[in-house]
Amino acid sequence: MxxxxxxxxxxxxxxxxxxxxxxxxxxxxxxxxxxxxxxxxxxxxxxxxxxxxxxxxxxxxxxxxxxxxxxxxxxxxxxxxxxxxxxxxxxxxxxxxxxxxxxxxxxxxxxxxxxxxxxxxxxxxxxxxxxxxxxxxxxxxxxxxxxxxxxxxxxGPSMDVAWACNENAPALTLEGTLWGGNLSALCSLVGTPYMPRVEGGILYLEESGEQAFRIERMLYELLHGGVLATQRAILLGGLGGQRVSEYDNGYDIDHALERFGRACGLPMVRGLGIGHGPDKCTLPFGAVGTLEVRHGQAMLAAHDYRHVRQTAGA
The missing domain is CATH 3.40.50.10740 (Murein tetrapeptidase LD-carboxypeptidase, N-terminal domain)
Incomplete structure (x- = not known):
């Protein structure tokens, strides 16, 4: 209790x-x-x-x-x-x-x-x-x-969450500052004094109801705005709600993420339960976390963050 x-x-x-x-x-x-x-x-x-x-x-x-x-x-x-x-x-x-x-x-x-x-x-x-x-x-x-x-x-003094991720996610063991959130909200801050300068970050992203091409475009905005240059990995949560039209010729969210993954050069790990989905984990925004990925399984943990009152990486 x-x-x-x-x-x-x-x-x-x-x-x-x-x-x-x-x-x-x-x-x-x-x-x-x-x-x-x-x-x-x-x-x-x-x-x-x-x-x-x-x-x-x-x-x-x-x-x-x-x-x-x-x-x-x-x-x-x-x-x-x-x-x-x-x-x-x-x-x-x-x-x-x-x-x-x-x-x-x-x-x-x-x-x-x-x-x-x-x-x-x-x-x-x-x-x-x-x-x-x-x-x-x-x-x-x-x-x-x-x-x-x-x-x-x-x-608690620590948190962890495990999930099944994309099978093509590379094997990883790394540490970094946990931060991120809604993709369109983050993009609205690019180039402003309100965007954190996070070095060595583990950036988590989620979005709801945006078409695949818009998600790809917003990811490029983070890339070209310099935000991704100091990140170690990208964690992707819910990106649902897309409609594939006849004009798309089969282009969908999987194609968008595959294309962007090649362009940004960062490991991208999918399936994290955050954002607008019904089941979601709670992440300490601004705390140091560890990420491990092996054989289609991912684990994210953070320890001694004291509710991220003493933040790292800001």
Whole structure:
């Protein structure tokens, strides 16, 4: 049974369309013994966003205010779009000072990737790439694998995940800084001060609903933008939702990744359960991890990351 925690909700992107899922998630967290704060953010709607830019940035900057106690966890409600508009409004100095003692950890994925990258780049604050309130904890069927791995990673001194990967993945044993997230969100930061400069990284990527040629194009954006020059390996999670048209002449996501793999020269390991899929692991964004690949099986682990409060590679 996980320790009882204070959880504060953040809504930096789209609004929570499924209110029943919000309530279901909050009730599940409360039933597990946790206290959930900030529930009012799920009721805010401004166009397609969960409030104005100022309101959504204030949710995050609230964590930087020393007059307010920090929660144990600050969790994104859902993704969508909108977090990028907040990056020049965040109190990076205040967030750095508050997160230095390791009392709070942020968690999310998808559009939340831009917040995670900005915090690592600007003030060395790590986070967790993991489940969110609505689509994960509020799902009609709660995935036990997702639930269990989140609490294990959040509260334990180490994490590991094993999966069956592509059979043509090369044999690997390497160490590097774990970071990444949603592919389109990452590409939106190329050439900006909010993209972390990670040396010797293990870059994990996921995307949903983008056509194969768009995924290939975004991967080239990371390559030509210099991001991949300092990476040791690429881990690929869910890349579903593509449609193959008659014009494609059979070109699909497998062709796109094969073509790009030849161009970038980095080992690419597929099948990691992250992002928009129903079953997902939780990864310490900014921590040092180890990757081993043998005979179509992969293992990723990280130790002593202390919820990535003291990050490496930023």
């Amino acid at each position: 996980p320790k009882r925690l204070d959880i504060r909700l953040l809504a930096p992107s789209g609004y929570a369309e499924d209110r029943a899922a919000c309530q279901r998630a909050i009730e599940r967290l409360q039933a597990a013994g946790h206290t959930v704060h900030g529930g009012a953010v799920v009721d805010r709607v401004d166009l397609r966003f969960a409030g104005s830019d100022a309101e959504r940035a204030a949710d995050i900057n609230h964590l930087a205010n020393p007059d307010h106690p920090l929660p144990d966890v600050a969790m994104a409600t859902c993704g969508g779009y909108g977090a990028i508009a907040l990056l020049d409004r965040l109190d990076y100095a205040g967030l750095k000072a508050r997160f230095e003692d390791g009392r709070c950890v942020l968690v999310g994925h998808g559009d939340f990737t831009v917040i995670q990258c900005a915090l690592l780049a600007r003030c060395g604050v790590g986070s967790l790439h993991g489940p969110m309130l609505v689509q994960d904890f509020g799902a009609g069927y709660l995935r036990e694998t997702t639930w269990r791995h989140f609490w294990q990673t959040l509260q």
